[in-house]
Amino acid sequence: MNKVITEKKECPDISIIVSMYNEEESLPSFFKAIAETMAQLASYSYEIVCIDDGSTDGTYDLLEQYAAEDRRIKILKFSRNFGKEYGLMAGFKYCKGRAAVPIDVDLQDPPELIIEFVKKWEEGFEMVYGIRNDRSSDSFMKRLTAALFYKIYNFMTRSPIPYNAGDYRLIDRRVVNAISELQERNIFMKGIFGWTGFKSCGVKYVRQKRKTGISKWNYWKLWNFALDGITASTTLPLRIWTYFGSLLSFLGVLYAFYIIIRTMIYGVDVPGYASLLVFILLLGGVQMIILGILGEYIGRIFIEVKRRPLYLIEKRVNVDDDD
Numbered sequence: 001m002n003k004v005i006t007e008k009k010e011c012p013d014i015s016i017i018v019s020m021y022n023e024e025e026s027l028p029s030f031f032k033a034i035a036e037t038m039a040q041l042a043s044y045s046y047e048i049v050c051i052d053d054g055s056t057d058g059t060y061d062l063l064e065q066y067a068a069e070d071r072r073i074k075i076l077k078f079s080r081n082f083g084k085e086y087g088l089m090a091g092f093k094y095c096k097g098r099a100a101v102p103i104d105v106d107l108q109d110p111p112e113l114i115i116e117f118v119k120k121w122e123e124g125f126e127m128v129y130g131i132r133n134d135r136s137s138d139s140f141m142k143r144l145t146a147a148l149f150y151k152i153y154n155f156m157t158r159s160p161i162p163y164n165a166g167d168y169r170l171i172d173r174r175v176v177n178a179i180s181e182l183q184e185r186n187i188f189m190k191g192i193f194g195w196t197g198f199k200s201c202g203v204k205y206v207r208q209k210r211k212t213g214i215s216k217w218n219y220w221k222l223w224n225f226a227l228d229g230i231t232a233s234t235t236l237p238l239r240i241w242t243y244f245g246s247l248l249s250f251l252g253v254l255y256a257f258y259i260i261i262r263t264m265i266y267g268v269d270v271p272g273y274a275s276l277l278v279f280i281l282l283l284g285g286v287q288m289i290i291l292g293i294l295g296e297y298i299g300r301i302f303i304e305v306k307r308r309p310l311y312l313i314e315k316r317v318n319v320d321d322d323d
């Protein structure tokens with residue numbers, strides 16, 4: 001058997017954080033690619049914090065084998081599938097590095113980019129994010145909806161997110177600490193990254209097609225993801241109705257005056273049934289939409305006030321108990 005690779009006592013320079021859900025096929029190529037990249041950054045020590053997000057295939061067993069041979073590979077095994085954002089949150093909390101790099105296990109984010117990230121980090125940037133400058137690996141619909149989402153999101157918030165930047169980035173310890181302190185359950189990672197501020201810059205890259213396994217996203221999930229993103233970052237959808245309602249009331253008053261004056265001049269006149277019905281239906285619809293928006297927020301407030309833990313860890317490997 002190979003010699004077990006041990007870890008130096010002091011904190012590593014870079015923590016690679018990877019959340020995975022049913023990814024046994026992707027693991028070998030992932031570890032290989034990371035090892036190759038980190039070999040080019042030989043002066044930097046590193047750890048790989050793997051979060052097994054409740055996989056039901058052989059992901060965990062395989063991870064354990066890797067971790068037994070290399071102590072720099074840490075495992076946090078969730079008690080069930082909580083979702084990638086929670087995996088990353090756990091990674092940020094347990095990682096020890098001076099910088100952290102959240103990355104996908106499917107190699108859609110090329111690991112070589114870490115070298116570039118580190119270069120920028122050394123120049124003093126506290127957050128270096130990857131920008132996908134070519135999304136031809138995504139379908140037209142996905143690109144269109146993504147573009148629309150960025151437009152709407154950035155219009156509504158005070159901490160805009162860079163166009164086409166994903167979770168793949170390098171973040172300095174200061175930012176990691178800031179994120180670890182957050183207590184919220186409705187996590188929209190990109191929004192949180194944007195919210196932290198700090199000195200940031202982007203590095204362009206081409207997002208690859210998934211090498212192995214399948215993506216766990218579909219349009220319904222993406223839609224909910226977008227809703228989470230917006231409701232977690234801005235209350236504008238709640239507030240605009242004050243203005244819409246005010247405008248409508250104002251127009252209503254004007255119209256009332258118009259009818260009063262017209263009646264005084266021309267006498268009583270009853271037609272208008274059709275327009276009345278249209279208005280009632282339209283306003284009824286608008287009110288229901290507003291109720292729905294209220295519901296989106298109230299549902300999330302409900303989740304937040306319960307203050308449940310973000311995730312439950314069933315098992316840890318190569319992670320000290322005092323953490």
Ligand code: UDP
Binds near residue numbers: 018083087
């Ligand atoms: N993932 C996860 N929990 C989930 C779904 C996905 O940890 O519930 C991980 C997955 O294993 C991968 C990353 O999140 O490492 C990105 O997932 P995926 O490739 O399915 O998303 P896409 O790249 O299509 O956005």
Ligand code: MG
Binds near residue numbers: 106210
């Ligand atoms: Mg992927």
